[in-house]
Amino acid sequence: MKAIKVPEPFKIVIEEVEEPQVKSAFDVKIKVTSGGICGSDIGIWNGTNSLATYPRVIGHEFGGIVTQVGSGVKRVSVGDRVAVDPVVSCGQCYACKIGRHNVCSALEVMGVHRDGGFCEYVCVPEENVHRFKADFDEKMLSVAEPFTIGVQINTRAQIQKGEKVLIMGAGPIGIAAMQVAKMNGAEVIMSDLVESRLEKAKMMGADRVVLIPTQNLEKELVDFTDGEGIPVIIDTVCIPASFQQSVELACPAGRVVVIGLKSQPSEIVMAEITKKELTIVGSRLNCNCFDKVIEGLESGSLKPDKYVTHMFSYEQVEQAFETIRTHPQDVLKAVITF
Ligand SMILES: [Zn+2]
Ligand SMILES: [Zn+2]
Incomplete structure (x- = not known):
């Protein structure tokens, strides 16, 4: 064969x-x-x-x-x-x-x-x-x-019906995670550097999209969550800066899911995790x-x-x-x- x-x-x-x-x-x-x-x-x-x-x-x-x-x-x-x-x-x-x-x-x-x-x-x-x-x-x-990767991410993030979720990156994993989050009844905002990817994301079900760096992600999240801050962040960009930003952006008692396999270290401020009592988890396969x-x-x-x-x-x-x-x-x- x-x-x-x-x-x-x-x-x-x-x-x-x-x-x-x-x-x-x-x-x-x-x-x-x-x-x-x-x-x-x-x-x-x-x-x-x-x-x-x-x-x-x-x-x-x-x-x-x-x-x-x-x-x-x-x-x-x-x-x-x-x-x-x-x-x-x-x-x-x-x-x-x-x-x-x-x-x-x-x-x-x-x-x-x-x-x-x-x-x-x-x-x-x-x-x-x-x-x-x-x-x-x-x-x-x-x-x-690839959709099982999306289910696993949703499970690790403990995404519930009606929750608001930020997915960084509108690549294949981000889109799969978004569709599963929508299936679970969540509201999803997605960010990416590429406009055409965001257009596809919207077409496939994302509630809102944010083009970086044209739009300010922090401001968009304030608006999306009526000032509350975002409780669930899924980082599919997986670079040290996106991980840092996830920890900064998550609201108190929020959850951050990472899926990166890079060995570069990220400089995370410990106090952000403690003060907000964040849950940071990995998701694999x-x-x-x-x-x-x-x-x-x-x-x-x-x-x-x-x-x-x-x-x-x-x-x-x-x-x-x-x-x-x-x-x-x-x-x-x-x-x-x-
Ligand atoms: Zn794969
Ligand atoms: Zn074993």
Whole structure:
């Protein structure tokens, strides 16, 4: 079968590899129909993803149609349309034992630490497989994963109905987090440096947008919250300055969620956290969020059609990566079809 491989940074090839086989009673074999390209795939390609090793079959956002199941598989059967949760955990460490396997001390992500889903067939454990209704567009199955990131962020932020939320950054993660927050009944204001991204954000459901630096974020937040200050901030920009600003802008008893993986330190004023008794949390990958996302996608509260801006066949993978490299502002989510 064909697989999309990054043998070393700045190289991407379509290679003939051995087709995986169902080995355990709980294996599910899937014919991949849809794979989403994520920032971390770009990072593996351009050598900036510190977690990746080479050569690597990339792709952690993927889904397809079940073609074979092991004798013990109960939740899915042949012909089902499914999305795959790429998180693989040990089940033994502290995080796993308290139900937070997404930060397992021995965590592996398909497509990053081990081979992923940009290939014709995968074999994965049943527990990683999540079923859609029969008529869901097979080219869109991979969008479940980025939306699980949005659900995880909302869970970590404990976003409640009627709450006001600031999301910094209108990229794919910011938009997914916004749509989930809207599904949860929150009111969302989004900020970004790029006007076209904010236009898309509004089209996809953001209540208000703030163009930086043309508009003053602090003033807009005062207006948005009737002088109260913003209680929930999700920082998807993830630079030291945005983290600092989040801590400054959050109102007393507020929550700040960070998702950055950069190692640069940030100078946070301790007194801001103490005086306002802020809750600052990280959010990584997803923890059992697929079923909620699938429900949202099937009911129409999450809208993947506007989210996917580009589609390429797997033979065009180089072109897809080039398009993202040269037009990063235009591509919200590119999907590769197999
Ligand atoms: Zn991703
Ligand atoms: Zn573990």
